[in-house]
Amino acid sequence: MHRADKTPRNLCLALVVLLAAGIIMPNWLTFLATVSIAKGMVVVGLIVLMRTGLVSFGQGLYYCLGGYTVGIAGNYLGITDVVGILFLSVVVAGIVGAILGLLLCRYREIFFAMLTMAFSMILYGVLVKSDNLGSTDGFNVAHVSLFGWVPSSDGVSIVIYSLACMIAFLTAFFIHRYFQSGMGFAGDSIRENEIRVEYLGISPRRVIFYKYVLAAVVAAVGGSITALVAGHVDPEMAYWTTSGEFVFVALLGGTGHVAAAFIGAFLFELIRTVAFDLSPYTWQMILGITLLMVILFLPKGLWSLITAQRTGRG
Amino acid sequence: MTNIILETRGLSKSFGAVTAAADINITINEEEIVGVIGSNGAGKTTFINMVTGYLTPSEGTILFRGKDITGLSPMQVTRTGICRSFQVAQLFPELTTLENMLVAHSMLSKKRLGWQRPLKSQVNIDAAMGALEGYGIDNYADAQVTTLPQGVRKLLDIAMAMVGSPALLLLDEPTSGVAIEEKFALMDTVMEAVNRSGAANFFVEHDMEIVSRYATRVIAFYDGRVIADGPTAEALANPEVKEFIVGTELHRQQSESGEHAEN
Numbered sequence: 214m215h216r217a218d219k220t221p222r223n224l225c226l227a228l229v230v231l232l233a234a235g236i237i238m239p240n241w242l243t244f245l246a247t248v249s250i251a252k253g254m255v256v257v258g259l260i261v262l263m264r265t266g267l268v269s270f271g272q273g274l275y276y277c278l279g280g281y282t283v284g285i286a287g288n289y290l291g292i293t294d295v296v297g298i299l300f301l302s303v304v305v306a307g308i309v310g311a312i313l314g315l316l317l318c319r320y321r322e323i324f325f326a327m328l329t330m331a332f333s334m335i336l337y338g339v340l341v342k343s344d345n346l347g348s349t350d351g352f353n354v355a356h357v358s359l360f361g362w363v364p365s366s367d368g369v370s371i372v373i374y375s376l377a378c379m380i381a382f383l384t385a386f387f388i389h390r391y392f393q394s395g396m397g398f399a400g401d402s403i404r405e406n407e408i409r410v411e412y413l414g415i416s417p418r419r420v421i422f423y424k425y426v427l428a429a430v431v432a433a434v435g436g437s438i439t440a441l442v443a444g445h446v447d448p449e450m451a452y453w454t455t456s457g458e459f460v461f462v463a464l465l466g467g468t469g470h471v472a473a474a475f476i477g478a479f480l481f482e483l484i485r486t487v488a489f490d491l492s493p494y495t496w497q498m499i500l501g502i503t504l505l506m507v508i509l510f511l512p513k514g515l516w517s518l519i520t521a522q523r524t525g526r527g
Numbered sequence: 528m529t530n531i532i533l534e535t536r537g538l539s540k541s542f543g544a545v546t547a548a549a550d551i552n553i554t555i556n557e558e559e560i561v562g563v564i565g566s567n568g569a570g571k572t573t574f575i576n577m578v579t580g581y582l583t584p585s586e587g588t589i590l591f592r593g594k595d596i597t598g599l600s601p602m603q604v605t606r607t608g609i610c611r612s613f614q615v616a617q618l619f620p621e622l623t624t625l626e627n628m629l630v631a632h633s634m635l636s637k638k639r640l641g642w643q644r645p646l647k648s649q650v651n652i653d654a655a656m657g658a659l660e661g662y663g664i665d666n667y668a669d670a671q672v673t674t675l676p677q678g679v680r681k682l683l684d685i686a687m688a689m690v691g692s693p694a695l696l697l698l699d700e701p702t703s704g705v706a707i708e709e710k711f712a713l714m715d716t717v718m719e720a721v722n723r724s725g726a727a728n729f730f731v732e733h734d735m736e737i738v739s740r741y742a743t744r745v746i747a748f749y750d751g752r753v754i755a756d757g758p759t760a761e762a763l764a765n766p767e768v769k770e771f772i773v774g775t776e777l778h779r780q781q782s783e784s785g786e787h788a789e790n
Contacts, residue, residue: 218645395633396642398622402630405619412579412617413634414605414691 220389224472228382235374243374247442249482250377253475254435255459257388258428260468264392265424266404267321270456271329274336275306275429277451279436281346282306284446287355295357295376295441302437303430310429311422318422333451340448351447354440373442380438384431385471391427392471400424461500465507467514476515530557531593532695532727533578533609538587540573547573549751551587555695555727560718562742562759563731564772569748571731572614575697579611580604591695605635610693614700614731616684618672624683625668628655628690635691661723662686662716678709685717689724696721698730702737710734714741735773739763747772 235243255272262269282302286292292301313332320328341349356363357373364372391397402410403417410417440446449455458481466477481500488499511517531554538551548570555561565571576582578589580601589597591607599607619627629646632655645651659665662682667675675683681701688696701717702710718741721728732738738745738759745762747755749772755765762768 390645391642393645393647394642395630395644395646398626398630398633398646401622402619402634405621406617408581408601409617409619409687410634411601412605412611413631413687414602415634416600416602 218393220470220472221386224382224385224389227472228378231378232375235371235378240370243370244442245482245486246479247370247374247377248439249479250374250381250475251435251438251442252459252462252482253478254381254384254438255432256462256466256474256478257384257471258431258435259459259463260471260474261388261391261400261424261428261431263463263468264397264404265400265421267421268326268460269329269428270326270453270460271331271333272428272432272459273451273453273456274329274333275310275432276436276439276455276459277333277336277340277446277448278302278306278309279433279438280440280446280450281340281436282433283437283440284346284352284354287357288352293355293358293363294361295359295373298357298441299380299434299437302433306429306433307426310426314422314425314429317425318418330453330456333456334453337448337451337453340451347447349448351445351449353445357441370442373438377438377442380434381475384434385475388431389471396420396423461504463514464504465514467511467516469513469516469520473514473516480515531555532557532559532591533729534590535574535578536588536590538574538577538589539585540570540577540582541585546751548577548584551753553746553753553756555729557694557727558725559727560721560741560743561727561729562738562745563729563748564733564735564738564745564768565731565748566772569772570751571748572699573751574748575611575699575729575731578604579609579697605691605693608691608694609697610688610691610695611697612681612684612688612699612701614703616677616680618680618683618687620672623669623671624659624664624675624679625652625655627672627683627687628658631687631690632658658686658690659683661720678705678713681705681713682716686720689720689726692724693726696724696726696728698728700731700733702732702734710737711740735763 238246255276259269259272279302282305283298286298286301292298317325317328340346346352357369359372399410399415399420403420407417436450462477462481463474465481466473484503485496485500488496492499507514533553533555535551535553538548539546540548551574563571573582577584580599580603583598587597588595591609594607596604596607619630622630629651632651633646656665656668659668662685664679664682664686667679672680685698685701698717702713705713714737730742742759744757745755745759746753747762747765747768749767754771755762755768763773
């Protein structure tokens with residue numbers, strides 16, 4: 214009656230293919246793929262929230278926190294080990310997410326969306342006014358190491374790419390399992406009927422709180438990866454348009470599967486790169502038309518094409 | 528000796544100048560089947576909403592197994608052992624019947640919402656299918672809730688409430704919106720499940736035939752107050768109940784059935 218779950222196997226295959234591809238990919242594509250994976254991580258968190266019926270326009274807050282944690286850890290705290298830095302990002306985002314989550318879990322719909330954006334813009338405002346952190350220009354992050362080994366300047370991008378692939382694999386695997394669990398379905402249930410959830414003895418606020426913290430943590434990891442591969446952080450990471458990009462990617466890919474976040478992120482980066490190359494002054498229009506087409510013809514995102522094919526409706 | 532499971536003392540609810548429920552003093556015993564009657568706006572649903580935490584009483588106390596539960600949230604009330612169904616079935620429309628039941632199992636289980644194990648494990652599916660079978664709706668397991676007939680939705684709503692093995696089940700108009708020919712079959716199924724579980728049952732109903740057949744005791748509400756409370760036949764024969772609630776229709780039906788019996 215219920216088909217076997219092929220996602221873990223497919224994720225393993227994707228990891229192998231991506232790691233192998235990293236060897237032959239040109240630098241520009243490696244950079245593009247790493248940034249896509251990083252943004253896909255943020256979108257995974259956003260999907261966790263969207264499946265609960267909440268749209269955050271403020272995931273840039275954690276994306277930026279993750280990025281600045283990398284910069285501050287390397288430049289001011291002397292922590293250059295990638296794993297240590299990522300762990301620090303998770304801790305920082307977890308603490309901030311837990312504090313803000315206590316307030317945000319009380320709000321729904323547009324109020325939730327606007328509050329998340331407000332918090333993100335507060336961070337943006339603070340960073341813009343902070344001369345020590347480079348103000349609007351941001352600052353370059355220190356050269357990183359991996360368990361004591363310092364990769365060369367040329368090799369660092371492939372190291373970060375490989376690490377990003379493995380982190381994305383673990384995140385996708387964990388979040389996929391999470392979506393299949395009782396806690397995962399609790400999100401769908403809250404989106405569908407919050408009153409019923411309460412009458413099944415569960416606090417929707419508590420569930421939303423956990424999901425918000427989870428979304429914060431994965432967004433911060435995404436921000437850290439971006440900072441590591443770009444070698445630079447600036448306040449734009451917390452700006453509302455950055456958060457809007459994540460929502461765009463979530464709509465493009467769809468919320469039906471964890472892989473949709475990464476596919477959507479890669480396509481988004483690809484479309485943007487090509488659009489900018491074709492039309493440097495009107496590339497936003499091409500992105501806008503793409504989003505319009507997706508909303509009109511694939512309201513559940515690109516992943517709905519795969520779902521339709523599986524159920525024989527495609 | 529019967530044990531009181533629910534007791535309300537001076538329970539009242541006002542919305543501004545409007546009093547929806549006034550000075551309601553009720554006791555319900557363990558395993559008792561209580562039918563609640565009253566015209567629209569009599570205060571029946573307000574009473575259920577206060578007991579289950581959806582509304583906070585303006586005055587009064589609610590005791591469940593001797594413990595004060597006044598003002599608790601729906602979640603807390605559910606955890607004490609009181610479950611309810613709704614006049615309009617409260618389900619998860621985009622999920623299937625089976626998924627609805629799986630979610631109910633997951634949320635009402637002792638472990639509550641684990642994230643390590645899949646919700647659709649074979650063990651969980653077997654348990655959920657068993658529960659659906661108990662209500663005769665296992666044939667609809669893979670159907671999305673939006674496609675279900677009204678009677679099946681009602682049964683699923685009640686089946687989900689019963690997952691937690693409540694000590695008290697409050698049903699708000701279980702047969703409303705259900706076709707006449709399906710009403711008794713639905714109530715038979717529900718009552719069988721309730722009897723199996725040993726839960727006390729407090730059900731609001733407009734259909735006097737259903738009340739007469741299934742309730743052992745009737746509480747009649749009128750204008751936010753309890754105007755009769757007693758064994759079914761006695762309560763339905765109460766002059767005030769006849770005048771304000773049952774009306775001439777049931778009286779006529781009862782007379783007719785009496786005549787048939789005499790003949």
